[in-house]
Amino acid sequence: DAGITQSPRHKVTETGTPVTLRCHQTENHRYMYWYRQDPGHGLRLIHYSYGVKDTDKGEVSDGYSVSRSKTEDFLLTLESATSSQTSVYFCAISDFVDAPNEQFFGPGTRLTVL
């Protein structure tokens, strides 16, 4: 498996509290992604990064922000968590030096918002 870790792996929080999820990679890959996975919806892209301090919105970005101050770290922040943000969050990385241009996924963070 690619060197990707996510922290925390599990979190329970209350509505209205801020939450930050961390993704850390040791592969020096340029691209990093945050997805959420919900039953019946598959994997949906929240935000992505194409370099340090270069980020952009994905399909379901409302209520989320991201930051990437170093190549290896990509943070996902829920400014004020809501119950609809209860989900499993996956970080992924990719690089486009050689084909295939697959994405490598981290182990996931299960977030419950009460």
Added chain:
Amino acid sequence: GQQVMQIPQYQHVQEGEDFTTYCNSSTTLSNIQWYKQRPGGHPVFLIQLVKSGEVKKQKRLTFQFGEAKKNSSLHITATQTTDVGTYFCAGPNSGAGSYQLTFGKGTKLSVIP
């Protein structure tokens, strides 16, 4: 935006039976990727198809990319309990966003021993 649709959503098979999942894109794809996610796990890359009409095999798994590069299929021969999981197809967005993938919703495979 680009849409990637997969059918069926669920499939229950007896061990030893064959299984097929189908993927259709609303746009022509430069390539298509397949991922497998075991229960409680994370998606893991299986394969990428690039050429029109391409067929690739990995042991009991056969992957096809359609001639028009808008559809793909994954066929598993003689399923085993180790095949249990959700299979996703994914296609890159066109143009400048090609490093982003749009995933299908997946086909969840259950294998009855």
